Amino acid sequence: MPKIKAIIPLSNDALGGPFASADDDQFEILGRRDGVVLVEFIDLPSGVAWFDTFELMYCQEQHDAGTVKVIRKATEQERVLFRVPLWIQGEEVPECCGRPMFFVGQIDDDRICMEPPSGAKMWWHDKASFYVFTCAQCLESKAIGQQM
Ligand SMILES: [Zn+2]
Known part of the structure; x- marks a missing residue:
């Protein structure tokens, strides 16, 4: 893959x-569509203080195709639209047919911990998120659950 560079305004104003x-x-790069790129920084260059590492950022591709420009923090709607999971714990993408599965969406729930079904042997004890994936080879579907 060709190298991509990000440029970040020192101030969001x-x-x-x-x-x-x-x-x-x-x-x-976690999502890309129609000239918009969603990224998370692992390491921020010095002088950038208006957002933090691992925040989802909305960027635009520049005319120079190897460059993306950071515009602002991405909204939660954009995270959903671009299908970027918000993991409670570490990233846990399942595999199927020898490849990582495709993220469909997530359900965030803070009440399920108070609603154990009768006879439950184990149950979620805190705010939980359930991440749904599908396979682009065989359409198998799988969910991963995580809690705080
Ligand atoms: Zn499969």
Whole structure:
């Protein structure tokens, strides 16, 4: 894959610059569609203080195709639209047919912990999220559950 660079305005009030720049080993692309790229930074260049690592950021592809520009924090609707899971614990993407499965969506629930079915041997004890995946080879579906 060609190298991608991110440019980050030093202030979110000054999208025209000045900018800091980051190499593609400092961020991860989690969604991409119609010129919009959602990324999370693993490591922020110095001088950038208006967001933090591992926040989902809304970026635009620049005319120079190898560059994306950070615009703002992504909204929760964008996270859903771009199908980016918000993990409670670590990332846990299941595999099927030898490949990572495709994330469909998640259910976040903070009440299920108070509703154990009668006879439950084990139950969720806290806010839980259930992540649904499907396989792009055989359509198998799978859910992963995590709790705080
Ligand atoms: Zn499969």
